Amino acid sequence: MSRLRDVPLSVLDLATIGSGSNATEALRGTTELAQHVERLGYQRFWLAEHHSMPGIASSAPAILIGHVAAATTTLRVGSGGVMLPNHAPLVVAEQFGTLTALHPDRIDLGIGRAPGTDQKTARALRRSAGSLSAEDFPQQLSELMGYFDGTEDITAVPSTGNKPPVWLLGSSGYSAQVAGLLGLPFAFAHHFSAENTLPALALYRQNFRPSAVLQEPYAMVCAAVIAADTAEHARWIAGPSGLAFLRLRGGNPGLFPSPEEAAEYPYSDIERMFIESRASSMVIGDPATVEAGLEELLDETLADELMITTMVHSNADRIRSYELVKELAGRSVAV
Numbered sequence: 001m002s003r004l005r006d007v008p009l010s011v012l013d014l015a016t017i018g019s020g021s022n023a024t025e026a027l028r029g030t031t032e033l034a035q036h037v038e039r040l041g042y043q044r045f046w047l048a049e050h051h052s053m054p055g056i057a058s059s060a061p062a063i064l065i066g067h068v069a070a071a072t073t074t075l076r077v078g079s080g081g082v083m084l085p086n087h088a089p090l091v092v093a094e095q096f097g098t099l100t101a102l103h104p105d106r107i108d109l110g111i112g113r114a115p116g117t118d119q120k121t122a123r124a125l126r127r128s129a130g131s132l133s134a135e136d137f138p139q140q141l142s143e144l145m146g147y148f149d150g151t152e153d154i155t156a157v158p159s160t161g162n163k164p165p166v167w168l169l170g171s172s173g174y175s176a177q178v179a180g181l182l183g184l185p186f187a188f189a190h191h192f193s194a195e196n197t198l199p200a201l202a203l204y205r206q207n208f209r210p211s212a213v214l215q216e217p218y219a220m221v222c223a224a225v226i227a228a229d230t231a232e233h234a235r236w237i238a239g240p241s242g243l244a245f246l247r248l249r250g251g252n253p254g255l256f257p258s259p260e261e262a263a264e265y266p267y268s269d270i271e272r273m274f275i276e277s278r279a280s281s282m283v284i285g286d287p288a289t290v291e292a293g294l295e296e297l298l299d300e301t302l303a304d305e306l307m308i309t310t311m312v313h314s315n316a317d318r319i320r321s322y323e324l325v326k327e328l329a330g331r332s333v334a335v
Contacts, residue, residue: 002295002330003295003298003299004291004294004295004298004306004328004329005329005330007298007303007304007305007306008043008044008304008305008306009041009042009043009305009306009307009308009325009326009329010042010043010044010045010046010076010220010305010306010307010308011033011034011037011042011044011045011046011307011308011309011322012046012047012048012080012191012222012307012308012309013030013033013034013045013046013047013048013058013309014047014048014050014056014057014058014309014311015027015029015030015047015056015057015058015064016029016055016056016057016256016311016313017054017055017056017057017255017256018055018255018256018257018258018313018314019254019255019256019257019258019261019313020255020258021255023057026057027057027064027067029315029318030047030057030058030064030068031067031068031071032315032319033045033315033318033319033322034068034071034072034075034077035071035072036319036322036323037075037322037326038072038073038074038075040322040323040326041326042075042322042326043075043076043305044075044076044077044078044108044307045068045072045075045076045077045078046077046078046079046080046081046108046110046307047061047064047065047068047077047078047079047080048061048079048080048081049061049079049081049082049083049086049112051086051121051125052118052121053248053253054253054254054255055244055253055254055255055256061079061080061081061082062079062082062092062095062096062099065077065078065079065099065107066098066099066102066103069099069102069103069106069107070102070103074106075106076106076107076108077103077106077107077108078107078108078109078110078164078167079096079108079109079110079111080110080169080187080222080307081109081110081111081112081167081169081187082096082109082110082111082112083112083113083114084111084112084113084137084140084141084144085113085114085122085126085136085137085140086122086125086126087125087126088126089140089141089143089144089147090143090147090154090156092109092144093144093147093148093156093159094147094156094157094158094159096109096159096164097147097148097156097157097158097159097160097162097163098158098162099164100162100163100164101158101162104162107164108164108165108167109164109165109166109167110166110167110168110169110187111141111144111166111167111168111169112169112170112175113137113168113170113174113175113178114171137178138178141178145166147159147160148160148162148163148166149163165185165213166184166213167179167184167185167186167187167220168182168184168185168186168187169186169187169188169189170186170187170188170189170200171188171189171192171193171196171200172193172196172200173196173199173200173203175200176188176200176201176203176204176207177203177204177207179204180203180204180205180206180207180208180209180217181207181208181209182209182211183208183209183210183211183212183213183214184211184213184214185213185214185218185219185220186201186204186217186218186219186220187219187220187221187222187307188200188201188204188219188220188221188222189222190221190222190223190224190281190297190301191222191223191224191281191282191309192224194280194281197221197301198300198301201219201221201301201302201303204217204219205217205219217304218304218305219301219302219303219304219305220303220304220305220306220307221297221298221301221303221305221306221307222307222308222309223282223283223294223297223306223307223308223309224241224281224282224283224308224309224310224311225282225283225284225290225293225294225308225309225310225321225325226238226241226282226283226284226285226310226311226312226321227283227284227285227286227287227290227310227320227321227324227325227328228285228286228317228320228321228324229286229287229320229324230286231285231286231289234284234285234286234289234290235284235285236259236263237259237312237313237314237317238279238282238284238312239259239262239263240256240257240258240259240261240262240311240312240313241279241282241311241312242262242275242278242279243257243261243262243265243275244256244257244311245275245278246271246274246275249274256311256313257313258313259313283297287324287327287328290324290325290328291328294306294325294328308322308325310322
């Protein structure tokens with residue numbers, strides 16, 4: 001039995017800025033991708049919050065969500081996610097209340113507990129050294145929910161009555177437990193924390209308490225997937241992902257490299273081992289290989305929904321990858 005054909009498929013995008021390109025072209029590519037995956041039948045299109053990274057243009061997810069939602073008609077658009085320690089809960093409530101009022105029943109609010117950036121950048125975002133700790137997360141989350149529910153002393157217009165579905169995002173067990181205790185849907189970042197995927201999902205399900213939102217746990221797993229018509233081409237376009245991650249871990253992030261740059265880079269043996277280790281949690285290859293990899297992931301995690309993130313240099317390759325995955329799921333449509 002194929003689980004790939006039974007679970008909803010969604011997209012996580014970072015508005016990647018490739019070498020030789022710029023933010024305008026990257027954001028245009030994100031919009032085109034959203035329109036394309038909507039026609040293919042993907043369920044959600046989430047945008048991640050990243051700061052001080054030259055190769056990622058999704059630093060202001062609320063603005064980009066509004067733009068993508070206005071350029072589409074049925075796709076659910078949301079944050080994957082808003083890093084709550086970086087923002088005043090009131091501002092997040094006002095932004096997403098506005099988005100929900102503009103696009104009823106189409107906005108998702110995915111919340112993360114980590115700053116997702118260095119402390120210097122985080123302080124610049126908040127203009128304060130306070131409230132940057134992830135340990136403040138439960139209080140911040142409670143305040144945010146209060147603005148939507150109308151239980152705070154301050155009236156957050158137009159948030160009250162315009163509450164989007166709230167998801168908790170995580171890459172470890174902490175957010176998994178919080179999501180379970182609050183009865184919220186949970187999205188796990190398998191694409192950069194694969195070793196924690198199964199333990200975190202187990203904690204989520206074990207701690208789940210039925211709520212007004214959910215009666216049963218609902219877990220979405222986000223996986224890094226690069227599909228191409230041939231295995232050779234898949235490996236070629238996957239090369240830049242490894243180099244970009246290597247540069248990031250070395251404290252030298254830049255524009256997303258091209259396949260040619262990745263092929264020409266003089267990797268050390270240790271660097272090659274590092275990249276190979278990271279690639280082991282990714283699903284890369286021709287359709288048959290990708291199908292087998294995704295089926296295995298779904299069998300292991302029992303995910304209720306699969307979110308896919310595809311970071312490649314060419315937008316045409318990125319779109320083709322999402323087309324192939326949808327064809328594998330047996331639900332592709334003519335475009």
